[in-house]
Amino acid sequence: MNDKLALPVGTTLDRFIMRKQEEFPYASGELSQLLRDIALAAKIVNREINRAGLIGVTGAFGNQNVQGEEQQKLDVIANIRFIRALRNGGEVCAILSEEEDDIILTGNNKGKYIVAIDPLDGSSNIDVNVSIGTIFSIYRRISDADLGSTPADCLQKGTCQVAAGYIVYGSSTMLVYTTGHGVNGFTYDSTLGEFFLSNPNIITPKTGAFYSCNEGGLNSFPDGIKNYLEYCKNEGYSARYIGSLVADFHRNLLKGGIYLYPQTAKTPSGKLRLMYECNALAFIIEQAGGRATDGTKRIMEIVPSELHQRCPLIIGSVEMVNKVEEMLVKEE
Numbered sequence: 001m002n003d004k005l006a007l008p009v010g011t012t013l014d015r016f017i018m019r020k021q022e023e024f025p026y027a028s029g030e031l032s033q034l035l036r037d038i039a040l041a042a043k044i045v046n047r048e049i050n051r052a053g054l055i056g057v058t059g060a061f062g063n064q065n066v067q068g069e070e071q072q073k074l075d076v077i078a079n080i081r082f083i084r085a086l087r088n089g090g091e092v093c094a095i096l097s098e099e100e101d102d103i104i105l106t107g108n109n110k111g112k113y114i115v116a117i118d119p120l121d122g123s124s125n126i127d128v129n130v131s132i133g134t135i136f137s138i139y140r141r142i143s144d145a146d147l148g149s150t151p152a153d154c155l156q157k158g159t160c161q162v163a164a165g166y167i168v169y170g171s172s173t174m175l176v177y178t179t180g181h182g183v184n185g186f187t188y189d190s191t192l193g194e195f196f197l198s199n200p201n202i203i204t205p206k207t208g209a210f211y212s213c214n215e216g217g218l219n220s221f222p223d224g225i226k227n228y229l230e231y232c233k234n235e236g237y238s239a240r241y242i243g244s245l246v247a248d249f250h251r252n253l254l255k256g257g258i259y260l261y262p263q264t265a266k267t268p269s270g271k272l273r274l275m276y277e278c279n280a281l282a283f284i285i286e287q288a289g290g291r292a293t294d295g296t297k298r299i300m301e302i303v304p305s306e307l308h309q310r311c312p313l314i315i316g317s318v319e320m321v322n323k324v325e326e327m328l329v330k331e332e
């Protein structure tokens, strides 16, 4: 891990990004600006979420997104806020969003970066005041600088990510991100309008006592997964499932644990989306010392063929993910 400059808890996100950039002599500052743009949109979305019940933006928007899921008003608002911040920031030429069928061209044809984003994940939890999140991946464009962006730019493997992160809007709001040099977490102080470093160099425990899975789908899970869930019970692990991926992931990252969303009868390829849910969290967990797989393949090595592709996700503490894999192999 490159950590020439260890920065103290309490450092602002802006200063942190700036100082980290100094560690890379050839860094141009564009990625730093892009991360700041995301943080700005996160603050705005945080404000909208906090007062959602007061300004009438809870509930359904009355539309379905490309996945056939009912959009919530806050899904739509978060989508608009992030797209606007990324467009105005100027560093991003194209955006892939969970809420939009096609790639969004920002008009910044010289922008070097692509962002894949789930603007508001776990939105079924909005109306009941439970934690929700934003997940993002950043890629460098591979097409020519002046031509706008091509689908190939938006269909890169997770190993090509230059940065990834999430924001959890919870009992406090946190932004956690990696640029491939460890994982750092920042807590938002709304009275000052700043994110401050609160969780430097996050390392996830090698094992844990939490397992997070919607066992409602158990009957159609692969046998290896069923056996692993049985094993969790025999070991006396605690079941913890919020139904907000970011919140479940965040807890397990800090405390040790595993999150599983396998293939089910309803969702034969898994429910979660590779490009803006699984890859980002896979990058973060690996940087923190954990693992992410679809059961047979490392998530970040899956070659995407569709923008909104789904995949099974098994992610968390290294020893727990290894155990699931062992059990899946046994049942093959």
Ligand code: AHM
Residues within 6 Å of the ligand: 069, 098, 118, 120, 121, 122, 123, 124, 214, 243, 244, 245, 246, 271
């Ligand atoms: P969303 O992007 O439509 O919000 O769906 C993703 C969410 C995850 O946050 C969560 O882990 C999962 O779906 C919950 O699904 P289920 O209700 O099937 O357990």
Ligand code: MG
Residues within 6 Å of the ligand: 098, 118, 120, 121, 122, 277
């Ligand atoms: Mg989502």
